[in-house]
Amino acid sequence: MADLSIDFAGIKSPNPFWLASAPPTDKEYNVRRAFEAGWGGVVWKTLGAEGPPVVNVNGPRYGAIYGADRRLLGLNNIELITDRPLQTNLDEIAAVKRDFPDRAMVVSIMVPCEEQAWRDILPRVEDTGADGIELNFGCPHGMSERGMGSAVGQVPEYIQMVTEWCKQYGALPVIVKLTPNITDIRKPAAAAAAGGADAVSLINTINSITSVDLDDFAPEPTIDGKGSHGGYCGPAVKPIALSMVSEIARAEATRGLPISGIGGITTWRDAAEYIALSCGSVQVCTAAMTYGFGIIKELTAGLERYMDEKGYADIEAFRGRAVPNVTDWQHLNLEYVTKARIDPDLCIACGRCYAACEDTSHQAIAVSPAREFSVIDAECVACNLCVDVCPVEDCITMERLEAGTVDPRTGRTVRAEPADWTTHPNNPGSPTYAGAKVAEPAE
Amino acid sequence: MTDHFRRDGVIAGRLSSETLAENFSDLHPALTPHEAVVAADRCYFCYDAPCITACPTAIDIPLFIRQIQAGQPEAAAGTIFEQNVMGGMCARVCPVETLCQEACVREAAEGKPVEIGRLQRFATDAMMARGEHPFERAPSTGKRVAVVGAGPAGLSAAHRLALRGHDVTVHDANPKPGGLNEYGIAAYKTPEGFAQAEVDWLLRIGGIEILHERALGRDITLSGLRTEYDAVFLGMGLTGVGALGLEGEDLAGTENAVDFIATLRQQDDLTALPIGRHVVVIGGGMTAVDAAVQAKLLGAEDVTIAYRRGRDRMPASRWEQDLAASKGVKLMFDVAPVALHGEGRLREVELAYLSDMEPTGETVRLRADQLFRAIGQRLEAVEGLDLSGGKIAVTGAGRTSLDGVWAGGDCASGGEDLTVTAVAEGRDAAEDIHAALTGGAVARTGALVGEPLRGIDGPPHGEVPHPGTHG
Numbered sequence: 001m002a003d004l005s006i007d008f009a010g011i012k013s014p015n016p017f018w019l020a021s022a023p024p025t026d027k028e029y030n031v032r033r034a035f036e037a038g039w040g041g042v043v044w045k046t047l048g049a050e051g052p053p054v055v056n057v058n059g060p061r062y063g064a065i066y067g068a069d070r071r072l073l074g075l076n077n078i079e080l081i082t083d084r085p086l087q088t089n090l091d092e093i094a095a096v097k098r099d100f101p102d103r104a105m106v107v108s109i110m111v112p113c114e115e116q117a118w119r120d121i122l123p124r125v126e127d128t129g130a131d132g133i134e135l136n137f138g139c140p141h142g143m144s145e146r147g148m149g150s151a152v153g154q155v156p157e158y159i160q161m162v163t164e165w166c167k168q169y170g171a172l173p174v175i176v177k178l179t180p181n182i183t184d185i186r187k188p189a190a191a192a193a194a195g196g197a198d199a200v201s202l203i204n205t206i207n208s209i210t211s212v213d214l215d216d217f218a219p220e221p222t223i224d225g226k227g228s229h230g231g232y233c234g235p236a237v238k239p240i241a242l243s244m245v246s247e248i249a250r251a252e253a254t255r256g257l258p259i260s261g262i263g264g265i266t267t268w269r270d271a272a273e274y275i276a277l278s279c280g281s282v283q284v285c286t287a288a289m290t291y292g293f294g295i296i297k298e299l300t301a302g303l304e305r306y307m308d309e310k311g312y313a314d315i316e317a318f319r320g321r322a323v324p325n326v327t328d329w330q331h332l333n334l335e336y337v338t339k340a341r342i343d344p345d346l347c348i349a350c351g352r353c354y355a356a357c358e359d360t361s362h363q364a365i366a367v368s369p370a371r372e373f374s375v376i377d378a379e380c381v382a383c384n385l386c387v388d389v390c391p392v393e394d395c396i397t398m399e400r401l402e403a404g405t406v407d408p409r410t411g412r413t414v415r416a417e418p419a420d421w422t423t424h425p426n427n428p429g430s431p432t433y434a435g436a437k438v439a440e441p442a443e
Numbered sequence: 444m445t446d447h448f449r450r451d452g453v454i455a456g457r458l459s460s461e462t463l464a465e466n467f468s469d470l471h472p473a474l475t476p477h478e479a480v481v482a483a484d485r486c487y488f489c490y491d492a493p494c495i496t497a498c499p500t501a502i503d504i505p506l507f508i509r510q511i512q513a514g515q516p517e518a519a520a521g522t523i524f525e526q527n528v529m530g531g532m533c534a535r536v537c538p539v540e541t542l543c544q545e546a547c548v549r550e551a552a553e554g555k556p557v558e559i560g561r562l563q564r565f566a567t568d569a570m571m572a573r574g575e576h577p578f579e580r581a582p583s584t585g586k587r588v589a590v591v592g593a594g595p596a597g598l599s600a601a602h603r604l605a606l607r608g609h610d611v612t613v614h615d616a617n618p619k620p621g622g623l624n625e626y627g628i629a630a631y632k633t634p635e636g637f638a639q640a641e642v643d644w645l646l647r648i649g650g651i652e653i654l655h656e657r658a659l660g661r662d663i664t665l666s667g668l669r670t671e672y673d674a675v676f677l678g679m680g681l682t683g684v685g686a687l688g689l690e691g692e693d694l695a696g697t698e699n700a701v702d703f704i705a706t707l708r709q710q711d712d713l714t715a716l717p718i719g720r721h722v723v724v725i726g727g728g729m730t731a732v733d734a735a736v737q738a739k740l741l742g743a744e745d746v747t748i749a750y751r752r753g754r755d756r757m758p759a760s761r762w763e764q765d766l767a768a769s770k771g772v773k774l775m776f777d778v779a780p781v782a783l784h785g786e787g788r789l790r791e792v793e794l795a796y797l798s799d800m801e802p803t804g805e806t807v808r809l810r811a812d813q814l815f816r817a818i819g820q821r822l823e824a825v826e827g828l829d830l831s832g833g834k835i836a837v838t839g840a841g842r843t844s845l846d847g848v849w850a851g852g853d854c855a856s857g858g859e860d861l862t863v864t865a866v867a868e869g870r871d872a873a874e875d876i877h878a879a880l881t882g883g884a885v886a887r888t889g890a891l892v893g894e895p896l897r898g899i900d901g902p903p904h905g906e907v908p909h910p911g912t913h914g
Contacts, residue, residue, distance in 0.1 A: 068484035070477075348552040351490025358490075371493070391487050392552065 002307035013104035015040035020283035021108035028092035041104025046081035060221035063210030074236035138204020153179035156191030163195025201260035205231025238264030268302025278320035353386035457742025497546035500527035520570035534564035581608035594622020596678030596852025599869030605650035616658035681820035691783030700734035700817035719813025726817030841872030
């Protein structure tokens with residue numbers, strides 16, 4: 001049976017599934033129940049500096065985007081960091097860690113960008129027996145207006161500076177949680193690495209307005225007629241998070257830096273994808289907030305079954321295996337020529353492939369009077385849109401043309417040897433450039 | 444069960460009023476808003492959708508379902524009504540299992556079609572509940588059109604004619620409008636006075652006057668109508684009922700299924716409606732099923748439908764057959780009545796077993812204190828009109844052999860005898876009448892009738908050359 005346990009930047013956990021820093025990890029009651037349910041670890045909801053606790057709004061904190069049958073696809077929140085007294089949280093963290101010594105107890109922290117503020121809080125967190133800290137440089141609403149959260153995460157110099165303080169004044173592993181509300185995720189990740197971070201975690205939530213009330217003309221969630229952008233998470237953000245994770249995994253400055261993957265993890269498969277892109281742990285929030293802690297049984301059992309079937313003895317056996325396959329567009333093989341194939345036995349003749357191709361793509365699907373749909377190879381550019389809109393799984397597939405065959409669209413013979421844009425004759429930078437070279441100006 | 448349940452004879456009060464109320468409640472309860480959205484989400488918005496082709500009125504079904512998805516059932520209703528002004532009734536009585544829902548690609552894929560009928564009801568109910576009528580009459584043309592019959596064909600024609608600016612007078616034989624919607628369909632398919640509510644809603648277009656208890660051939664003549672009006676549309680249905688031609692057909696307890704259904708539909712207190720303990724229905728169409736099921740729901744102990752052909756030939760759909768079976772009706776196939784036994788009152792029906800419509804020589808006697816004939820209706824003769832297959836012969840959009848006279852619905856040749864077909868034929872004849880009276884071209888049916896419903900036809904499509912090599 002596969003071993004799900006992890007050692008993530010020195011933080012040990014019986015499985016890679018942690019509850020992300022959020023409402024589910026705001027207090028002892030929840031975290032105890034999560035651990036009893038089987039969660040491998042938690043990142044305790046973000047602690048602020050000593051003093052009067054933060055204040056939350058008293059109206060709606062969440063807004064949602066739904067799929068069919070109100071399946072929650074995206075969640076937006078405007079909740080701030082913990083609004084409970086610091087000492088209460090610290091006492092509870094210590095109590096839970098004492099009773100669940102094998103679980104990962106990571107404490108999220110957000111205090112002002114002042115050295116003293118960090119010097120004050122770090123030892124108090126360490127005293128709880130926690131296994132690590134996560135620096136909340138990601139929260140995009142409320143706290144960011146006060147110079148914290150994503151306001152720090154958007155300035156690589158601040159990230160490096162605070163990370164250095166945490167390494168200097170604390171002994172615990174430091175995970176830097178990154179905001180996706182930036183242009184290039186590699187920059188803040190590199191800053192964290194430069195500051196000595198033991199790991200990064202991402203993504204935090206994305207600036208969002210879920211909808212606009214068309215009677216009151218107010219953004220949702222609406223507080224007395226007004227709304228403020230919140231942070232977006234849930235299944236809808238997973239593709240964005242996967243891409244950002246992959247960028248950090250393959251960037252030179254951050255290669256090998258442990259990553260805790262966050263963003264829309266709902267089933268074991270999502271988690272396995274993050275791990276394949278090199279994540280050493282994964283954090284879950286929206287799925288737990290939608291379905292409760294019980295999903296951990298599916299997550300662990302599912303991941304274990306997948307690993308057993310694949311023969312992966314432990315997480316390290318497949319962690320990061322997708323990273324080498326993430327590349328730049330210019331390196332994609334242009335001799336990989338495929339054509340859509342419609343299986344007439346599976347086709348239910350809805351015609352969505354036809355409408356999509358005919359109206360919005362390459363007019364490469366033919367329909368017979370008997371409502372039989374087929375692909376016109378001479379037009380098909382293999383865009384895959386028909387596959388994406390087909391409601392029947394595996395009804396439309398992409399079939400590769402064998403080397404030596406002629407692509408009826410281009411008239412070119414497909415070659416066995418891969419060839420990409422870097423050597424393409426249409427590329428001005430290619431040694432085989434076929435276009436007219438710009439003449440050197442005459443002396 | 445009350446004591447009356449096991450008493451022989453045709454008697455009232457077999458079941459309590461509570462049980463009857465439950466039995467005759469809505470066959471397909473309305474979808475809740477959430478159910479409607481979930482059901483609507485299943486629609487694939489097919490290209491050139493087969494459901495539209497399968498609908499006799501060619502409602503743009505994927506569009507109206509998308510409008511429900513988008514939170515505007517009233518807009519969805521607009522899409523429905525522009526093609527089928529009786530979309531509310533059709534949502535209730537259409538045999539969707541042999542029309543749109545049979546054609547649904549999800550029926551082929553998983554045996555579970557999108558619930559088009561119930562979604563259509565959700566949409567039409569939403570608009571009618573808001574009291575909206577999405578049509579506006581065109582300026583008056585000064586033309587007067589007579590419509591005979593206030594059933595689905597006649598009312599559909601009347602509405603479209605009024606929309607086009609003509610003044611319409613509907614002559615109907617019955618005291619109430621609606622035709623078969625009011626008198627001829629099982630009560631549980633259209634409860635709570637929906638048929639009359641729909642007529643009231645439809646008449647809000649204005650320009651339609653209904654004259655009641657004026658039957659063609661009895662109170663009015665076709666030649667009189669042709670003289671008095673600029674055009675005539677005949678939509679009086681089939682009012683003649685066939686006899687079995689058996690001895691004993693005059694025994695008490697022997698009656699026409701359509702009369703039983705009409706009486707039931709007009710009965711305010713169903714505990715006062717007599718029904719037999721043992722009931723036999725002769726026939727195999729929707730009327731047979733409606734009569735049989737309602738007999739069972741009224742408290743008949745056993746009800747048998749006797750049909751002369753095999754199950755696969757039965758005009759009532761498999762869904763209707765299963766409905767009957769689920770209510771406890773027994774279905775007998777390949778049998779025909781050969782004798783009715785009794786003295787003064789019917790006691791037994793003797794059926795002969797058939798093989799390919801030929802008697803096998805074997806017979807069986809069923810206890811029966813009531814028998815309903817449901818072997819089809821026929822046209823009562825109309826002066827001067829050519830007939831085809833026992834119906835008024837029509838060509839094109841309902842043109843009869845007489846100038847200025849159109850016909851549609853069950854009385855006209857062609858098409859299935861369905862409410863939705865009658866609505867389509869009435870609509871199309873009205874457009875043809877409009878064109879004839881105004882010298883214009885026939886409007887594309889299915890064209891937008893408004894803004895969304897107030898205008899005229901959409902702009903013609905320009906031909907764009909196809910970029911592909913396949914042209």
